Amino acid sequence: MDDPIQRHPTRAEQLDIITSVIAETTRPGAAVLDIGCGTGYFEHLLAEKRDDLAVTGVDMNEASLAAAAERFDGRGDYQWVKGDLRAPGEISLPRADYRVAVTCLTFHDLADVEKQAVMSWITGHLARDGMFVLMDRIRLTEPVLFGSQIALWNRLERVHGFTMRAADSFEAYEADMASNNRPARLVDYQTWFHEAGMVSQLLHLHGNIMVMAAARL
Numbered sequence: 020m021d022d023p024i025q026r027h028p029t030r031a032e033q034l035d036i037i038t039s040v041i042a043e044t045t046r047p048g049a050a051v052l053d054i055g056c057g058t059g060y061f062e063h064l065l066a067e068k069r070d071d072l073a074v075t076g077v078d079m080n081e082a083s084l085a086a087a088a089e090r091f092d093g094r095g096d097y098q099w100v101k102g103d104l105r106a107p108g109e110i111s112l113p114r115a116d117y118r119v120a121v122t123c124l125t126f127h128d129l130a131d132v133e134k135q136a137v138m139s140w141i142t143g144h145l146a147r148d149g150m151f152v153l154m155d156r157i158r159l160t161e162p163v164l165f166g167s168q169i170a171l172w173n174r175l176e177r178v179h180g181f182t183m184r185a186a187d188s189f190e191a192y193e194a195d196m197a198s199n200n201r202p203a204r205l206v207d208y209q210t211w212f213h214e215a216g217m218v219s220q221l222l223h224l225h226g227n228i229m230v231m232a233a234a235r236l
């Protein structure tokens with residue numbers, strides 16, 4: 020399966036980090052929840068390492084869920100649930116004891132208050148010591164440091180031949196913020212995890228894309 024999200028040179032490494040962490044920290048049959056699963060690319064990568072997990076994918080896009088369901092038909096324990104993360108309380112998940120919840124490049128679609136609501140909703144669906152792994156872009160807030168991000172995008176372009184450059188100036192970056200492009204600050208994620216009753220730790224950061232793990236105590 021090809022990655023449906025291109026122009027993202029560090030994505031393969033970050034997805035490999037997340038699937039490696041899940042593969043090494045779960046027992047057979049452990050429940051895994053993927054929030055904003057799309058067409059199931061993450062599940063495809065995870066299945067290359069572990070095909071004995073009980074996976075639930077949630078997304079609001081019916082066509083994506085149908086494509087995922089077709090891809091995994093007859094291949095193990097996969098459930099695909101339609102749900103809108105802007106109203107998490109209305110999503111009916113098949114379980115409340117997920118060992119791992121994961122979300123990749125989806126949280127920036129949500130307003131900050133919606134992100135926090137999803138974080139506490141997830142906390143309520145994790146097993147004790149369950150882990151939530153969040154991968155997403157983080158918000159760049161310092162105009163004086165924006166040149167270093169541009170240099171990073173330039174380097175990615177040189178090394179990989181493509182890039183995920185978002186803007187050529189801080190003003191253009193700010194102007195590009197929209198209802199489907201609202202990354203949160205790293206420090207806010209740390210605070211929100213704490214408020215949701217979780218401890219958190221950064222697993223990987225490349226420029227403005229982070230992978231953070233949080234655990235329910």
Ligand SMILES: C[S@@+](CC[C@H](N)C(=O)[O-])C[C@H]1O[C@@H](n2cnc3c(N)ncnc32)[C@H](O)[C@@H]1O
Nearest residue numbers: 055056057060078079080103104105123125128
């Ligand atoms: C950029 S895609 C990422 C897909 C997948 N996680 C991946 O990394 O390949 C974002 C996904 O989030 C889903 N999404 C965005 N907002 C959502 C919402 N409010 N409720 C449920 N899903 C949402 C989209 O339908 C889309 O499938």
